Amino acid sequence: MLDLSGKTAVISGGADGIGFSLAKTLGEQGMNVVIADIEGPQLDKARESLEAAGVATLAIEMDVALLEDWERTASEAMDRFGKVHMLINNAGVSGGIGAIGTLDDPGWRWCIDTNLMGVVYGAHVLVPHMKDHGEDAWVINVASMAGMGGVPLAGGYTATKAAVVALTEAWAMELNSSNIQVSVLAPAFVKTRIHLSHRNRPARYPMTTAPGPDVMQIAKTTTQAVENGIDADLLSARVLEALEAGELYIFTHPNYKPVTDHRSAAVASAFDHAADSPLLQDVLKQPLNFGFSDN
Numbered sequence: 001m002l003d004l005s006g007k008t009a010v011i012s013g014g015a016d017g018i019g020f021s022l023a024k025t026l027g028e029q030g031m032n033v034v035i036a037d038i039e040g041p042q043l044d045k046a047r048e049s050l051e052a053a054g055v056a057t058l059a060i061e062m063d064v065a066l067l068e069d070w071e072r073t074a075s076e077a078m079d080r081f082g083k084v085h086m087l088i089n090n091a092g093v094s095g096g097i098g099a100i101g102t103l104d105d106p107g108w109r110w111c112i113d114t115n116l117m118g119v120v121y122g123a124h125v126l127v128p129h130m131k132d133h134g135e136d137a138w139v140i141n142v143a144s145m146a147g148m149g150g151v152p153l154a155g156g157y158t159a160t161k162a163a164v165v166a167l168t169e170a171w172a173m174e175l176n177s178s179n180i181q182v183s184v185l186a187p188a189f190v191k192t193r194i195h196l197s198h199r200n201r202p203a204r205y206p207m208t209t210a211p212g213p214d215v216m217q218i219a220k221t222t223t224q225a226v227e228n229g230i231d232a233d234l235l236s237a238r239v240l241e242a243l244e245a246g247e248l249y250i251f252t253h254p255n256y257k258p259v260t261d262h263r264s265a266a267v268a269s270a271f272d273h274a275a276d277s278p279l280l281q282d283v284l285k286q287p288l289n290f291g292f293s294d295n
């Protein structure tokens, strides 16, 4: 049984949706929680609700896309609770939607800075601290099923979530013999306010083009799917179960396995074609030189 009691979790995007649900679930396990979020009023509501449930809570208004905000978050978390044992890089936005050639540059930047650099910065400031204190620690990066297979007309979201999956795989190898367990959470649809992400689009990423009909159609379909998604509290219980089991990939929608099956089969078939190519017979005999290989 995982004993999280008295340990501290920092959860980005912890004011709402999946992040808030994880804060509740971890609080029930006796953890101190630091909820870090860009949406001030929602953050106050979340803190009040967690404190009313008896959870030791620190709420910090911050923007995951800014390294200095992460440094302030880490320092305030350590001032209040001493050590940080768990980082949940959860904050994310549903930006990056639209056909090739229609998505404006600020839209791409908002998506990349939040969904990818937010994860990078969180680990940058907290993983060295976790290594230093040496106690059991966890990094959970929230990606998406969109990161496990391409989603048409959602290039920015897909690219950032695929990057978070790849980053987690790299970090899991890098931290393999350390005190830190690394996981990536890849849900399909969950009932949250993700489809309303634009509520938190910072002014430094202005909308320079109006959304076209393709974007409006995707927005409508996504809204329906999110509203029919699983409950965030079910996801949180599943995360706890997966942490106990030490899972690298945390899936919440086993019915989506065909997504990765399809991709694995296509990749395996492409490798078989490469292996059959007369051009590559010498390369085929060379040793494998990769992270997980001893060769």
Ligand SMILES: NC(=O)c1ccc[n+]([C@@H]2O[C@H](COP(=O)([O-])OP(=O)(O)OC[C@H]3O[C@@H](n4cnc5c(N)ncnc54)[C@H](O)[C@@H]3O)[C@@H](O)[C@H]2O)c1
Pocket: 012, 013, 014, 015, 016, 017, 018, 019, 036, 037, 038, 039, 042, 062, 063, 064, 065, 090, 091, 092, 093, 094, 114, 142, 143, 144, 145, 186, 187, 188, 189, 190, 191, 192, 193, 194, 195, 196, 197, 200, 226, 229
């Ligand atoms: N809901 C789904 O269907 C779904 C599916 C797969 C993955 N996800 C991922 O789950 C994560 C959480 O999303 P959610 O569904 O709970 O959405 P949500 O919009 O309900 O919650 C996201 C939280 O992140 C915060 N946030 C946004 N930008 C931020 C920033 N720059 N800095 C700090 N905080 C910021 C928001 O204020 C909000 O509290 C995201 O990474 C999302 O991509 C969601």
